[in-house]
Amino acid sequence: MHTSTETELNRAAAEGFAARYGRPPAAVAFAPGRVNLMGEHTDYNGGVVLPMPLGLGVSVALGTGDIPGEIRFASAAFEAEETRRVEEASTGAWSDYVLGALKALAEPEIAAAGLCVFVASNLPVGAGLSSSAAVEIGTLRAAAALFGKPVDPVDFALRARKVENEFVGMPCGIMDQFTVSVGVPGNGLFLDTRTLEYHPAPLPDGHSFLVIHSGVSHRLTESGYATRVAECKAACEALGVEMLSDLGPDDLARIDALAEPLNRRARHIVTDNRLTREGFAALKAGDANMFGQLMVESHATERDNYEITVPETDAMVEAAVADGALGARQTGGGFGGAIVVLVADAEVDGFTDRFARAFPGTRLLAVTSA
Ligand code: GLA
Numbered sequence: 176m177h178t179s180t181e182t183e184l185n186r187a188a189a190e191g192f193a194a195r196y197g198r199p200p201a202a203v204a205f206a207p208g209r210v211n212l213m214g215e216h217t218d219y220n221g222g223v224v225l226p227m228p229l230g231l232g233v234s235v236a237l238g239t240g241d242i243p244g245e246i247r248f249a250s251a252a253f254e255a256e257e258t259r260r261v262e263e264a265s266t267g268a269w270s271d272y273v274l275g276a277l278k279a280l281a282e283p284e285i286a287a288a289g290l291c292v293f294v295a296s297n298l299p300v301g302a303g304l305s306s307s308a309a310v311e312i313g314t315l316r317a318a319a320a321l322f323g324k325p326v327d328p329v330d331f332a333l334r335a336r337k338v339e340n341e342f343v344g345m346p347c348g349i350m351d352q353f354t355v356s357v358g359v360p361g362n363g364l365f366l367d368t369r370t371l372e373y374h375p376a377p378l379p380d381g382h383s384f385l386v387i388h389s390g391v392s393h394r395l396t397e398s399g400y401a402t403r404v405a406e407c408k409a410a411c412e413a414l415g416v417e418m419l420s421d422l423g424p425d426d427l428a429r430i431d432a433l434a435e436p437l438n439r440r441a442r443h444i445v446t447d448n449r450l451t452r453e454g455f456a457a458l459k460a461g462d463a464n465m466f467g468q469l470m471v472e473s474h475a476t477e478r479d480n481y482e483i484t485v486p487e488t489d490a491m492v493e494a495a496v497a498d499g500a501l502g503a504r505q506t507g508g509g510f511g512g513a514i515v516v517l518v519a520d521a522e523v524d525g526f527t528d529r530f531a532r533a534f535p536g537t538r539l540l541a542v543t544s545a
Contacts, residue, residue, distance in 0.1 A: 180230065181205040181232065181234070184205055184232060184233070184234040184295050184296075184297060185203045185204075185205055185234045185236075187234065187251065187295040188200070188203050188234035188235060188236040188293055188294065188295035189203050189236050191236065191249070191250075191251050191293045191295055192236035192238065192249075192291070192293035195249045195291075195293055196238065196247070196249075196291045196293070198238065199238070200236035200237055200238045200291075200293065201237060201238045201239065201321050202236070202237045202238075202317045202318070202320035202321035203234060203235070203236045203237075203317060204234065204235055204313050204314075204316035204317035204319075204320060205232055205233070205234045205313060205316075206232055206233055206235075206308075206309040206310075206311075206312035206313035206316060206355050206356070207228040207229050207230065207231065207232035207309060207355055207358070207360060208228070208229045208231050208232050208233075208298040208304040208305050208306060208308075208309050208355070209226045209227060209228050209229060209304065209305045209308070209309075209350075209351060209354040209355055209358065210226065210227060210229055210304060210384065210386050210506050210507075210513070210515050210541070210543070211224060211225070211226040211303075211350065211354075211506045211507055211515075212225045212226060212227060212363060212384065212454065212466075212470070212506070212515060213225040213447070213450055213451045213454040213469065213470065213473050213504075214226075214350075214447050214448065214450075214451035214454075214473075215447055215473070215477055215481070215483070215505075215506070215507070215509065216348075216403055216407075216443070216444070216447070216481060216483070216508075216509075217348075217368070217420065217444055217447050217448055217451065218347075218348025218349055218350040218366075218368040219346065219347065219348035219368075219404055219407070220348075220407055220418050220419040220420050220444045221368060221369040221417075221418035221419070221420035221421070222368060222369075222418075222419070222420040222444060222447070222448040222451070223365065223366065223367050223368065223420075223448055223451045223452060223455075224350045224365075224366050224368060224451060225363055225364070225365050225366075225376060225451050225454055225455055225458075226350055226351075226354040226358070226363070226364055226366075227354070227358060227360075227362060227363045227364060227376075227378070227384075227543065228354055228355065228358040228359070228360045228364075229298075229304065229360075229386065229541050229543065230360065230541060230543070231297050231298045231304070231540065231541055232296070232297070232298060232309050232313070233252075233294060233295070233296040233298060233306065233309040233310050233313045234294070234295045234296070234313060235273070235292065235293075235294050235310070235313040235314045235316070235317040236292070236293040236294075236295075236317065237290060237291070237292055237314075237317045237318060237321050238290070238291045238321075239288045239289060239290060239291070239321070240288065240289030240290045240291045241289055242289045243286060243287055243288060243289050244260050244261050244262065244285065244286045244287075244289060245258060245259075245260060245261075245289045245290075246258070246259050246260070246261055246270075246273075246274065246277065246285065246289065246290045246291075246292060247290070247291045247292065248270040248273060248274075248292045248294075249291075249292065249293050249294075250269070250293065250294040250295070250296070251293075251294075251295050251296075252294060252295065252296035252300075253269040253270075253294065255268065255269075257270050259274060261274070261277065261278060261282055261285040261286050261290075262282075262286070265342050265343055265344065269310075270292075271342065271343050272307050272310040272311050272314070272338070272343065273292055273294065273310060273311075273314045274342075275311065275338035275339075275342035275343060276310075276311045276312075276314035276315050276318070276334070276335060276338055277290065277314060277318055278338075278342070279315070279334045279335075279337065279338055279342075280315055280318045280319065280322070280324060280334065281318050281321075281322045281324065284322045292314075294310065294313075296309070296310070299388060299538075299540065300392075301392035301511075301512065302388050302392070302507070302512045302513045302540065303505075303506055303507020303508050303509070303511075303512030303513050304386070304506075304507065304512075304513060304540070305351040305354070305355055305507075307339065307343075307345075307351070308335060308339075308351035308352045308354075308355045309355050311335035311338055311339070311352065311355075312331055312332070312335055312352060312355045312356045315331045315334060315335060315356075316331070328356045328357045329353075329356070329357060329371065331352075331356045332349060332352040332353040332355075332356040332357060333349070333352075335352035335355075335356065336348075336349050336352045336353075339352070345400070346400070346401055346404045347400070347508075348368055349366075349368050349371070350366065350368060353366055353368075353371070353373070354366070357373065359375060361378070361543075362375045362376060362377065362378065363375070363376030363377070363378060363455075363458060364376060365451075365455040369418070369420065374455075376455055376458045376459070377458055377459065377461070378458070378543070378544060379458065379461055379462070379463035379466060379517075380461060381463070381519060381520050382463045382501070382517055382518065382519055382520060382544065383517075383518055383519075383520055383523050383542050383543060383544040384515055384516070384517055384542075384543045384544070385515065385516045385517075385518060385523070385526070385527065385539060385541070385542055386506070386513050386514075386515055386539075386540045386541040386542075386543070387491070387513060387514050387515075387516060387530065387537050387538065387539055387540065388512070388513050388537060388538040388540050389485075389487050389488050389491060389505075389511055389512065389513060389514055389534075389536075389537055390487070390534075390536035390537050390538065391485055391487045391488065391511030391512070392511055392512070399483065399509065399510050400508055400509075403440065403481065403483070406436065406437055406440045407419055407440055407441070407444065409437055410430075410433060410437040410438075410440055410441040413433055413434075413437060414426075414429065414430070414433070414441065419440075419441050419444040419445070420444060420448055422441065422444075422445050423445060423448075423449075424445060424449060426445065427442065427445060430442050430445065436482070439479070439480040439481070439482075440480065440481060442476070442480045443476045443477070443480035443481040446472075446476045446480065447473055447476055447477075450469045450472055450473045450476070451473075453465075453469055454466055454469045454470075454473075457469060463501055463517065463519075464501055466501070466502060466517065467500070467501025467502025467517045468501075468502060469502065470501075470502030470503060470504045470515070470517060471492070471496060471502050471503065471504065473504050474489075474492050474503065474504035474505060477504065477505055477509065478505075481509075483505070483508070483509030483510055484505050484509065484510075485510060485511050487511070488505040488511065488512075488514055491503070491514050491530075491534055491537070492504060492505065492514055494530070494533060494534070495514070495516045495526075495530065498526060498529060498530070499518075499522065499526070500516045500517060500518050500522075500526065501517040501518065501519070502516070502517040503515065503516040503517070513540065516530075520544060523542060527539055
């Protein structure tokens with residue numbers, strides 16, 4: 176399990192920068208990954224989500240460069256080194272997330288000075304834990320420090336989402352960037368993605384959330400994700416609403432009358448919004464059992480209605496619950512990636528040993544408790 180703290184990762188980024196560029200960085204900043212506990216794909220439908228930041232994350236080290244407008248990228252986590260121009264369009268490379276964030280905050284400054292970048296990360300890519308949002312927010316924080324710009328966490332989340340939507344071309348919602356920028360480690364975050372109203376959500380005492388990589392890296396994520404976004408839009412048009420979160424349980428009869436698969440896509444959004452609200456209430460009441468049951472229901476709607484799970488994660492969730500976990504579900508964008516499991520603290524060691532034996536291709540990434 177990775178337990179690198181922010182300090183360790185910042186040091187790794189600074190050392191990597193110095194080794195690569197022959198001088199220390201001028202600014203280093205960390206941003207965490209996140210795990211989503213409930214409310215999947217609701218965020219681009221104006222719904223509610225319940226994620227939390229992780230101890231794992233990304234550190235970005237920056238220093239000004241030698242050639243105005245030129246940016247040099249290096250990383251211990253991503254293979255290829257690159258040199259690009261600040262005015263360049265996206266290319267599909269990992270450096271797009273950094274470049275997009277830099278352009279969003281300090282394009283004129285970089286056009287005048289040039290920049291060197293080094294990224295260190297202990298977040299697995301493709302696990303559904305928001306490595307891209309962590310890179311964006313880490314970059315915004317480091318660039319703000321370097322160029323003396325104010326840090327506004329909500330504004331940074333909005334800018335980072337815009338980078339994804341308009342520069343990278345990923346039609347995601349606001350959940351990841353908001354959690355990474357605004358969330359407080361050790362706390363859940365209940366967020367209304369339409370109003371951006373948010374509340375801390377206490378984690379249940381005496382219990383831990385385990386984040387386990389299924390070993391199946393996002394399959395078809397990009398095409399699958401965009402397809403879901405398009406299906407939700409089509410369902411909105413068919414139902415005459417602006418966003419699917421305008422609908423509630425009372426609308427399920429007319430939702431079910433829609434053609435396949437739009438009916439099940441809309442049913443998922445209504446269902447997961449309800450489960451997320453109930454989940455927030457359960458966390459506030461300290462009711463871990465209830466929260467666990469809701470996680471299992473949430474996995475079922477991901478599987479049956481939204482069809483974003485894979486047989487491997489379905490089997491893991493089922494086995495975790497059969498083994499005595501209070502709840503389990505696939506987390507994140509889907510089509511593989513990580514599952515999140517709720518267990519009593521006293522059961523963590525036994526559960527993780529048995530699970531690793533039953534599913535040797537999996538990897539425990541994080542244990543998060545109150
Ligand atoms: C990805 C996106 C988020 C959200 C989740 C699914 O992580 O970036 O905006 O839609 O998938 O809940």
